[in-house]
Amino acid sequence: xxxxxxxxxxxxxxxxxxxxxxxxxxxxxxxxxxxxxxxxxxxxxxxxxxxxxxxxxxxxxxxxxxxxxxxxxxxxxxxxxxxxxxxxxxxxxxxxxxxxxxxxxxxxxxxxxxxxxxxxxxxxxxxxxxxxxxxxxxxxxx
Amino acid sequence: xxxxxxxxxxxxxxxxxxxxxxxxxxxxxxxxxxxxxxxxxxxxxxxxxxxxxxxxxxxxxxxxxxxxxxxxxxxxxxxxxxxxxxxxxxxxxxxxxxxxxxxxxxxxxxxxxxxxxxxxxxxxxxxxxxxxxxxxxxxxxxxxxxxxxxxxxxxxxxxxxxxxxxxxxxxxxxxxxxxxxxxxxxxxxxxxxxxxxxxxxxxxxxxxxxxxxxxxxxxxxxxxxxxxxxxxxxxxxxxxxxxxxxxxxxxxxxxxxxxxxxxxxxxxxxxxxxxxxxxxxxxxxxxxxxxxxxxxxxxxxxxxxxxxxxxxxxxxxxxxxxxxxxxxxxxxxxxxxxxxxxxxxxxxxxxxxxxxxxxxxxxxxxxxxxxxxxxx
Amino acid sequence: xxxxxxxxxxxxxxxxxxxxxxxxxxxxxxxxxxxxxxxxxxxxxxxxxxxxxxxxxxxxxxxxxxxxxxxxxxxxxxxxxxxxxxxxxxxxxxxxxxxxxxxxxxxxxxxxxxxxxxxxxxxxxxxxxxxxxxxxxxxxxxxxxxxxxxx
Numbered sequence: 320x321x322x323x324x325x326x327x328x329x330x331x332x333x334x335x336x337x338x339x340x341x342x343x344x345x346x347x348x349x350x351x352x353x354x355x356x357x358x359x360x361x362x363x364x365x366x367x368x369x370x371x372x373x374x375x376x377x378x379x380x381x382x383x384x385x386x387x388x389x390x391x392x393x394x395x396x397x398x399x400x401x402x403x404x405x406x407x408x409x410x411x412x413x414x415x416x417x418x419x420x421x422x423x424x425x426x427x428x429x430x431x432x433x434x435x436x437x438x439x440x441x442x443x444x445x446x447x448x449x450x451x452x453x454x455x456x457x458x459x460x461x
Numbered sequence: 462x463x464x465x466x467x468x469x470x471x472x473x474x475x476x477x478x479x480x481x482x483x484x485x486x487x488x489x490x491x492x493x494x495x496x497x498x499x500x501x502x503x504x505x506x507x508x509x510x511x512x513x514x515x516x517x518x519x520x521x522x523x524x525x526x527x528x529x530x531x532x533x534x535x536x537x538x539x540x541x542x543x544x545x546x547x548x549x550x551x552x553x554x555x556x557x558x559x560x561x562x563x564x565x566x567x568x569x570x571x572x573x574x575x576x577x578x579x580x581x582x583x584x585x586x587x588x589x590x591x592x593x594x595x596x597x598x599x600x601x602x603x604x605x606x607x608x609x610x611x612x613x614x615x616x617x618x619x620x621x622x623x624x625x626x627x628x629x630x631x632x633x634x635x636x637x638x639x640x641x642x643x644x645x646x647x648x649x650x651x652x653x654x655x656x657x658x659x660x661x662x663x664x665x666x667x668x669x670x671x672x673x674x675x676x677x678x679x680x681x682x683x684x685x686x687x688x689x690x691x692x693x694x695x696x697x698x699x700x701x702x703x704x705x706x707x708x709x710x711x712x713x714x715x716x717x718x719x720x721x722x723x724x725x726x727x728x729x730x731x732x733x734x735x736x737x738x739x740x741x742x743x744x745x746x747x748x749x750x751x752x753x754x755x756x757x758x759x760x761x762x763x764x765x766x767x768x769x770x771x772x773x774x775x776x777x778x779x780x781x782x783x784x785x786x787x788x789x790x791x792x793x794x795x796x797x798x799x800x801x802x803x804x805x806x807x808x809x810x811x812x813x814x815x816x817x818x819x820x821x822x823x824x825x826x827x828x829x830x831x832x833x834x835x836x837x
Numbered sequence: 838x839x840x841x842x843x844x845x846x847x848x849x850x851x852x853x854x855x856x857x858x859x860x861x862x863x864x865x866x867x868x869x870x871x872x873x874x875x876x877x878x879x880x881x882x883x884x885x886x887x888x889x890x891x892x893x894x895x896x897x898x899x900x901x902x903x904x905x906x907x908x909x910x911x912x913x914x915x916x917x918x919x920x921x922x923x924x925x926x927x928x929x930x931x932x933x934x935x936x937x938x939x940x941x942x943x944x945x946x947x948x949x950x951x952x953x954x955x956x957x958x959x960x961x962x963x964x965x966x967x968x969x970x971x972x973x974x975x976x977x978x979x980x981x982x983x984x985x986x987x988x
Contacts, residue, residue, distance in 0.1 A: 320592045330589045330598075334582040337830045344684045344826045345575040345819055348677055349568040355676070356565075356669055414902025431873045435894045435932035438906055449903025449973045562953035661957060705857075790950050798921045805920050806968050808960045811953050 398433060399442060403453060406443075412450035415443075477519035481736035488739075489513030489731065495636065502636035502791070505609065508724055509632055512731020528732045539729040542624065545617050547726040548610035549694040554719025555789065555821065556674070556698025557711040564815040565669055566662030569769070570781065574819025576765030577785025580605030580758025581827045584750050591746055596620050599831040601747055604631045605754030606824030607638070607786035613730065614691060615828040619835055625734035626744040630751035632727075638791045639798070641752070642759050646783050646799050649763045654770075655803045657778040659812050667703070674700040681826060687836075688829025692822065758786045762816065777812075784813035787820035840866045840938060848889060848938075849911040850962045858955045865944040871931040877914055878925040884917040886939050893935010899927040903973050906932065916967050918942035919960075926974040 325331060405421050406413060415434070422430035437443045444454050470476055492510030496503035515535065520526040528535040541547040564571060585602030593601060596619040603615045604627060612631040616624045634641065647655075674696035681692050701711040738744075766782030780800050784792045793813035800809040842863045845851045851859060868891070871877065877888055880900065890912040897914060898904035904927075907914070914929045914937070923942070949956040 321590050324592060325586055325589045328589055328595045328598075330586050330595075333595075333831075333834050334586050337582045337585075337827060337834070338579055340685065340830050341578045341823050341827050342572075342575045344681055345571045345823055347684070348680050348822070349571040349819075351676055351680060352565055352568040352571075352669075352673060355672060356663075356666065359666065359668055359672075414898075415896060415904045415906070416898045416902060419896075429873065431896075431930070431932045432894075435906070435908075439908070445905065449899070449901075449905065451904075558951055560951050560953045566953075661961075662953070664954065793950075801921055805971060806964050808919075808964060810949070811956045811960070814950065814953065 399437070401427060402433070402437060402442070403455070406453045412446045412448075412452040415451050418443075418451075472521050474519045477521065479519075481740050482517050482519050484740060485513055485517040485734070485736045489517065492633075492731075502632070504723060505632045505727055506636055508727025509629065509731040512728040513629075513734050514731075515728065516732030516735050528729065529735075535729060535732050538725050539733060541722070541725060542613060542729050542733070543617050543621055545614050545690060547722045548614035549690040550722045551610040551719055551726070552691050552821075552825070553694040553698035554715045554722070556695040556700075556714075557702045558715035558719075559699060559702075559789065559818055560670075560814075561673055561699060561818055562665040562670065563662055563811050564818050565665045565673055567812075567815055570777070570812070570815035571819035571822075572769070573762050573766055573782045573785040573816035574787070574821075574823045575785075576782065577758045577762035577787075577816070577820050578606060578823040578827045579761040580607075580754045580756075580786070581824065581831075583757050584754035585831070587750055587753065588746075591750070593743075593746070594620075596835045597623060599835050600627055601750050602754065603627075603824070603828055603831065604634065604747075604751040605758045606820070606827055607631070607635055607755060607758060607788040607792070608821060608824045609635055610726075611691060611787075611824050611828045613726070615832060618832055622738060623743075623747070624730065625738050626747045627751075628730040629734055629739070630748050632730075634751050634755050635788045635791065638755075638786070638788045639795050641755050642783050642786075642792060642795050643799050645756055645759045646763060646780055646796075649760060650767075650779050652803060654767070654779050655800060656807065657776050658804075658807055659778055659781075659809070660775055662812070667705075670703040671700070674703065677822070681822060685826045685829035685833070687832040688825045691825040691828065695821065695825065755786065759783045762786065762820075778807075778809055781809060781813040781816055785816040785820045785823075787817065787824045789817050789821055790814065792820075793817040840868055844891070845938075847910075848891070850889060850913065850959070854955060854958055858952060861948055861952070861955070862940075865948065866938050866940050868936055869939045870934075870936050872934050873931055875931045877929040877931065877937065878917075878927070880925055880928045882925050884915060884923045884925050885942055886915055887918045887942055887945060888914040888929075888937040888939055890914070891936045891938055893937070894932040895929055895935070896932055897927045897929045897970075899974050905970075905973065913963070913966050915942075916963055916970065918945070919963060920967070 402422070405418060405425070408421070409417055419430050419434060422434070427433065434443065441454060443451050445451050489510045492506045492513065495501045496506030496510060516528055522530070525532040527533060528539050530536055581602045584605040585598050588598035588601040589595065600616040600620040600623055603612045606612065609628065609631045613624060613628050616627045678693060678696035682689050698711070698714050701707045701714060762782035762785030763779055764782070766777055766779035770776045770779065778800065780796045784796045786792050793810055796813035797808070797810040800807045840863050842859045845859050845863055845866070851862065854862070871893065877895070890907055891910055895907045895912070895914060896904055897907065915925065917923065917925045949959065
């Protein structure tokens, strides 16, 4: 038992040599891999042709089709009036879920798509801090 | 009639059971519970847990039922463990499902995998100090590699009697990686170090990914020929994956083959864990050493990463050193979780896969080295 | 039913991913039609799926009432699938009828582990989303240029 047992079975040598062999093996493999892509490049360049493929990250957002509820000017005016009244009872700026809950409680028709429509038309605008405010627009007939 | 009834009753498990069977059955049920209810490595713990139940039903010897009886079904299935067939097949599946790109893009991270294998050899010394024979100590030491198949492979060659407790210890600690590693990681790193964001690795070409398994196999097996069964199958599986023309074979290797072998290996290893071998002071020593080896391996990888940072211009996040233990991909996920706890936008998973994978190679080399030392 | 690879090519988050990886992604992604007022994610639930908008309009809202709306093809919902503790930080609801692509988080994570090229590209893009939305989710002040677009 104890350190004598380790020495008796040559434990220190085995452990030290084992660690060194594992390290050496992985270090050699690591070095070989680090040269591999350079060797492959040299091989490609042997005819003087260099081909690089770069793919960069390009962020672009495709605008999906806008889904706007077709409303007549009169019904839109009425909708705007109703929601303006609701917004008036909320804080300024207001939380959009609060507006939706209020609209549902008041029994308004399709509150979610209506609010979406108002956002698209610019009546409800984000304050970029997670809340929204009402911006009165000039109604245009469609 | 009464004699027949008494004879029947005396052959039932109820008559043959003693308290040790009940303890082992309890342990089996605990493994199943941990796997199903807690989601701790269910693919391993559920087969092993049920295997423990299989192996600890009290049976009348001589009927060809027990796993150690030469004409039993379980014994035939167990042959894959004792002969070392199952672990290389699992390694083939691991090779077929692993992308070595992050390791190829930044080869220096392989040294973290090498550092973590210190756990194997330090545990080997600890086992010798506790009075285990050298071949047993080598089998116990390999638990520090955090690689179940490698542990089973080496133990089957060097100390077959200890397969049960060593396999259970190895797989248990693999399942507990998310519990064992984070405290060590937080202890050995500062917040500033944990926040380090690593640069994006370069793109690795298809040719490199195809050539690497061939070069890797040749280099590693020339250095440690005893690692041939494990590393040969690992690199073979990876070549099947990367060369694309054998995609069907790669899909089979990483799905059907590895799942089938995992079922058989888990169940038979569990069944081999019988009370007279498992419930001994030796097993307690194995479990304690196993836990220490995991800790040492994690700490070695972390500390080596910090040492590397002294010389590197582009610093590496030292947390990825903990992924040098070869519990793929769990320890890489643990690094991800610990890193994201400090900065949710710091995605370390792919960086951690590099030392994680090299840990698999390193533990296989370590097993080969220990086997060759013990053979002499 | 798996999604068509040609559809994936038109989505910004997948636009520079090679054909082989797109096929792998297509095998785990499936389209889901949603109706107005349908809930996709609930704050606090386990983040099992990640969604990409292909059509329709959605609102994502957090504790405290903060919210933002999504109207563009390619917008993502459910980035908490990538962050511990893998629970949705916000609830999301469809403002109009539409369709999303659903990606089971576990399958995506496994694909990412097996394929570092794909991982690198996807994670860059998802990180961008996370950086923009995390302040809102945590109730922190948001820089104007970091806030998500609505319309």
